[in-house]
Amino acid sequence: MSTKTPDQQNIILDKILVERRSHRQFKQEFPPEEDIRGIIRAGLYAPFAAAAVGGTEDYFRRFFVLKNGSKSMTAAASLIFEKAAVMASTLEQTMEEDPQLRIQASGFANRLAMIKKMGQVPGVGTAPYFIVVAERKGFPPVEQQALAHVLENMWLKATALGLGFQLVSITAQMxxxxxxCILLGISPGEWALIGCAVGYPAKELPPSIRPPIDEVTRWLE
Known part of the structure; x- marks a missing residue:
């Protein structure tokens, strides 16, 4: 049982929530494996859709840790970049045929174009660790919502440990x-995926700016 009072715990939690940021530049130094295990443990305790997957015989959540410089990281980086390049070409062609999509997807298209120019997907091979999280698909299909809870827990734990964290959303397309999937040792199509990069941040980021609560909140009677 915690020896801290609820007020003390609340102060610590508020501090972590405010300090949580997206880091995209990392030092080459590897964090201790125990810290990575702690981040995974936090993800393991995230909520899940019991009605959708709770009846499966084996556990419905998996974590795969790829270390920078390893064969698995090299393979994953190549496969994910290839996917990003295909997505960029497909989206570009579709946007030429659909003016409305060209307006809506221009920001994402620019992001994919930047990745093609860089020759790599940020977060995959640019940080000491790339972690892939898999959630078994069920019914109704709420696995991506469950993965969002997992990543938030992991993100907050990384922040508490003083580590940088970057969401690698394109992992979901894999x-x-x-x-x-063979690289991870899972069957294609049976699991929803998401990924993140973890390491020591290369620089300190400025505080995150959010609007006042009263500007975005309506109390209904």
């Missing part, structure tokens, strides 16, 4: 990719 769930049907046979080569990527």
């Amino acid at each position: 769930e049907e990719n046979p080569a990527f």
Whole structure:
């Protein structure tokens, strides 16, 4: 049982919530494996859709840790970049045929174009660790919502440990990719995926700016 009072715990939690940021530049130094295990443990305790997957015989959540410089990281980086390049080309062609989509997707298209120019997907091979989280698909299909809870827990734990954290959202597009799934040791299409990069941040980021609560909140009677 915690020896801290509720007020003390609340202060600590508020501090972590405010300090949580997206880091995209990392030092080469590897954090201790125990810290990575702690981040995974936090993700393991995230909520899940019991009605959708609770009846499966084996556990419905998996974590895969890829270390920078390893064969698995090199393979994953190549496969994910290839996917990003295909997505960029497909979106570009579709936008030419659909003016409305061109307006809506221009920001994302620019992001994909930048990745193609860089020759790598940020977060995959640019940080000491790339962690892939898998949630078994069920019914109703709420696995991505469950993964969002997992990543938030992991993100907050990384922040508490003084580590940088970057969401690698394109990982979700790899769930049907046979080569990527074989790399992880799972069956294509059976699991929803998401990924993140973890390491010591290369620089301190300024505080996150949010609007006053009263500007975005309406109390209903």
